Amino acid sequence: MSDAPKKFYLTTPIYYVNARPHIGHAYTTIVADVLARRHRLLGDDTFFLTGTDEHGQKIERSAAAAGVPPQQFTDQVAHEFKTLWDRMGITYDKFIRTTDPAHKLGVQQLWRALEEKGFIYLDTYTGSYCVSDEAFVDAPAGTPCPDCGRLLETVTEENYFFKLSAFQDKLIALIESNTLKIENDSRRNEVLSFVRGGLKDLSISRSSFKWGIPVPGNDKHVIYVWLDALANYITALGYGSDDTTNFEKFWPADLQLVGKEIIRFHCVYWPAFLLAAGLPIPQAITAHGWLLFDNSKMSKSKGNIVRTETILDALGTLCPPEPQPELVARVLLGRKRPSPKDLFASDVLRYFLLREIPFGYDGSFSFDALWERYNADLVNGYGNLVSRTLNLISQNEPDGIERPTSFSAEGTSFIKDGVSQVTRYPTHLSSNEITAYVTELSLLVGHVDRYLSTHAPWKLAKETTAEARKTLVEVLYTSAEAIRLLTIFLHPIMPYATARVWAQLGLDPADLTTNHQSLTTWGQLKPGTKLGPLSPIFPRADKSLIEIMTNMENETTPPSNPTPDSTAPDAAPRTTTLPGSGTLTVGGSTALNTGPAPMPPQPTDTPAPAEASTISIDDFAKIELRVAQIVVAERIPKADKLLRLEVDLGPDFPRRQILSGIAEHYTPEELIGRRIVVITNLAPRKMRGLESHGMLLAASHGENGKPILATFAEDIALGSRLK
Numbered sequence: 001m002s003d004a005p006k007k008f009y010l011t012t013p014i015y016y017v018n019a020r021p022h023i024g025h026a027y028t029t030i031v032a033d034v035l036a037r038r039h040r041l042l043g044d045d046t047f048f049l050t051g052t053d054e055h056g057q058k059i060e061r062s063a064a065a066a067g068v069p070p071q072q073f074t075d076q077v078a079h080e081f082k083t084l085w086d087r088m089g090i091t092y093d094k095f096i097r098t099t100d101p102a103h104k105l106g107v108q109q110l111w112r113a114l115e116e117k118g119f120i121y122l123d124t125y126t127g128s129y130c131v132s133d134e135a136f137v138d139a140p141a142g143t144p145c146p147d148c149g150r151l152l153e154t155v156t157e158e159n160y161f162f163k164l165s166a167f168q169d170k171l172i173a174l175i176e177s178n179t180l181k182i183e184n185d186s187r188r189n190e191v192l193s194f195v196r197g198g199l200k201d202l203s204i205s206r207s208s209f210k211w212g213i214p215v216p217g218n219d220k221h222v223i224y225v226w227l228d229a230l231a232n233y234i235t236a237l238g239y240g241s242d243d244t245t246n247f248e249k250f251w252p253a254d255l256q257l258v259g260k261e262i263i264r265f266h267c268v269y270w271p272a273f274l275l276a277a278g279l280p281i282p283q284a285i286t287a288h289g290w291l292l293f294d295n296s297k298m299s300k301s302k303g304n305i306v307r308t309e310t311i312l313d314a315l316g317t318l319c320p321p322e323p324q325p326e327l328v329a330r331v332l333l334g335r336k337r338p339s340p341k342d343l344f345a346s347d348v349l350r351y352f353l354l355r356e357i358p359f360g361y362d363g364s365f366s367f368d369a370l371w372e373r374y375n376a377d378l379v380n381g382y383g384n385l386v387s388r389t390l391n392l393i394s395q396n397e398p399d400g401i402e403r404p405t406s407f408s409a410e411g412t413s414f415i416k417d418g419v420s421q422v423t424r425y426p427t428h429l430s431s432n433e434i435t436a437y438v439t440e441l442s443l444l445v446g447h448v449d450r451y452l453s454t455h456a457p458w459k460l461a462k463e464t465t466a467e468a469r470k471t472l473v474e475v476l477y478t479s480a481e482a483i484r485l486l487t488i489f490l491h492p493i494m495p496y497a498t499a500r501v502w503a504q505l506g507l508d509p510a511d512l513t514t515n516h517q518s519l520t521t522w523g524q525l526k527p528g529t530k531l532g533p534l535s536p537i538f539p540r541a542d543k544s545l546i547e548i549m550t551n552m553e554n555e556t557t558p559p560s561n562p563t564p565d566s567t568a569p570d571a572a573p574r575t576t577t578l579p580g581s582g583t584l585t586v587g588g589s590t591a592l593n594t595g596p597a598p599m600p601p602q603p604t605d606t607p608a609p610a611e612a613s614t615i616s617i618d619d620f621a622k623i624e625l626r627v628a629q630i631v632v633a634e635r636i637p638k639a640d641k642l643l644r645l646e647v648d649l650g651p652d653f654p655r656r657q658i659l660s661g662i663a664e665h666y667t668p669e670e671l672i673g674r675r676i677v678v679i680t681n682l683a684p685r686k687m688r689g690l691e692s693h694g695m696l697l698a699a700s701h702g703e704n705g706k707p708i709l710a711t712f713a714e715d716i717a718l719g720s721r722l723k
């Protein structure tokens, strides 16, 4: 991909307003903001869209439950989302609401385009509907929705249908040729197998409630909320209005970021609508995993959400006074001006989420991890590096930074190597590269830190020889230059903290926030550069911060609802993940674990006493074994033995992720679709930054102990218990 500036249109999903924002929403928005900032800094003409999804039965019911008219209800929650993004300094170019009049006109225009091309027809539909997912589902009413577990309702009504079936072959071809790029591969395969499984025509109107955009020419019907919502990506650019300049300039989207649960809507329905209307399809759609809290997806009704406001309020108290307040304006790129406290806290949260959660996978959020990562990476890492280096420069180089006449290769080469690792990600840092990019940066901080410790400039400063002075100048310049480069690379992730470091280095913030392309070559720090006023960047956080955040959450989070009302919006979690890890292989009567986290070794030379080798039936009953089907299987980068699996346990249980050490014996392709046995009540384990929630049962075969997965000769329902 060329590094020449180009246009870059980036979108987040628009968030439902039935629930207040939590850090799951913030996660997607943060990733998008990092990418948008990076593209702008490299000169790309960037348009970053976010907003709220405000129509549909779910919102109508939420408003009724709150006792307010839907418009008033959506105004309140949309305002909360917008206020939060503004507090965090999110640089969206447009915040769209599906209740905006211009959006409504655009959606009706899209409807007419589909109708004119003959892709809409009227028919009667009786079937099951999931109110929470706002989707028709191919399963009996009264049973749990296969996607989210809430009970399905029967709907009989006259509906308009979209001829989705006409696009099956076309979609397969577009996805297979990567014309529609779906990241990552396991999501792409999931979408392909869904489309190959056969596409049925889609009901795209509802007449049993009113809260939606009327179907043009038949206002007894409102337009299906997903057609309404997906269209936001083009109506925000002026599609269907008098001014289509932005639409012509920015469409198709370069990247659409979504959570993994809505890929079907984005990778099947959305491109089909666009193809039918004769419009270009997006270039790329990328799905990320979920933020889990207490091992399940954050969800309002489970009471396991973490509010971003809690983190801003608590971390904000650590924010050191800012000697140069005009910096705040610099990092905002023209938005409303948040407080330094909010920007500081938001930086910490941004760094934490990107460093901690491997992009594309589920990851657990905890206040402990946030606190630990803050102290380890930001206080002891980057922050300490900056303050050690700049204090030494200010004490020993009163006329400004000195530059050595020559560098010893030993001094600079390993830092330059580190820098070149980072510059491997030029303009096209993709969302899938974010984790590697941030990890590379934290390694670079470690390199420079070790370089400083090895050369101990604080000792050199006390020596009087010319040789010591020469080395001191070289070490300080090299470290300061490394900090300059680190600061450039970290800027999209922590815009405020890096602007402060930049100013302390004595550099012009205008450079940091406008032009990165020319700043990333080694050695640009000019001799004589006078440092700005020095002050701490990341003060140490006391462990009490964890308790403070936990208490703040407990005070504001409604108690969890153990038996959620299936008709309430967001009434049950979209998924729940449970315990365990790896593969438990059973050879004869001996349990042997071939997974990456071995069980304690079994005694070999001394036979175990008879009582120790038997267990009571009650002990056995404690192990929950269930029938599951592997639906996703993929290799994990840099882990030769591990596979990441997602298994389906039938409609009564949510899908779960299991990491299993069987990669040397099974390919991902041969596993997909296999019915297996899973131990479902093991405590979750983290491996390679990923959570594993269960073990597969396998027999150990032959001398090498090859695991052979336990399976069934007869048909058996998913989720059935083995006893």
Ligand code: MSP
Binding pocket: 012, 013, 014, 015, 016, 023, 024, 025, 027, 028, 053, 229, 230, 231, 232, 257, 258, 259, 260, 261, 262, 289, 290, 291, 292, 297, 298, 299
């Ligand atoms: N309104 C639809 C999207 C329409 S887009 C045309 C919707 N809204 S949502 O509010 O339920 O979720 C939207 C997105 O929020 C998810 O796809 C994901 O990006 C983000 N997240 C919500 N909860 C999340 C987590 N617990 N973890 C990570 N992201 C989460 O679906």
